[in-house]
Amino acid sequence: MFGDIMGMMGKLKETQEKVKQTKERLNSVLIDEQSSDGKLKITITANREIKSIEMDETLLQDKEQLEDYLVLTLNKAIEKATNVNETELAAVAKDGMPNIPGMDSFFK
Template sequence: MFGDLSGMMGKLKEAQQKIEETKIRLNTILIDGDAGNGMVKVTVTANRQVKNISISEDLIDKEEIEDYLILALNTALDKANSVSEAELAAAAKDGMPNIPGMDMFGK
């Protein structure tokens, strides 16, 4: 009825391994965000870890720096979230066994 159950279990383990490998690889994907026409720049990984913050010496107002920093971080983190979701979905889809009636990814 369900076909080769041990084969499906093997495929699920492969999918889990691909997802874990993708999570590790996402640490190497760097994404930039900026605000104030480049006055504040941030770099994050696709796993949403801040790697670098650069603030122009022309900025001296504390509130302006804080506002631009929030904008730049949110921009970079939004991009990182999109990359992460796409990469993890692709890894999961590639490794999933073909189970009739269980088309979770809309092939």
């Protein structure tokens, strides 16, 4: 039994390291999003860090319109980044979990 606990502790440490490496890798996974008319383009990492914002000059003429574009487009980009992030981290966590009956349902 003590060996099983030590093995699980080793597996946990290995999984923690894999999660750390995955988080670092997700800094280089870029997600591009743009408004429906292409006037605003945003690039964000899978860790939800904004890398760039490009906008058509016409958006600078209407503050309210620009704010609306930013909110809508940033929210879409963040949603996509969150999905990628959660999927990648869940895969690493699932791979590192000991085989406990019924646990698969938590990772679907």
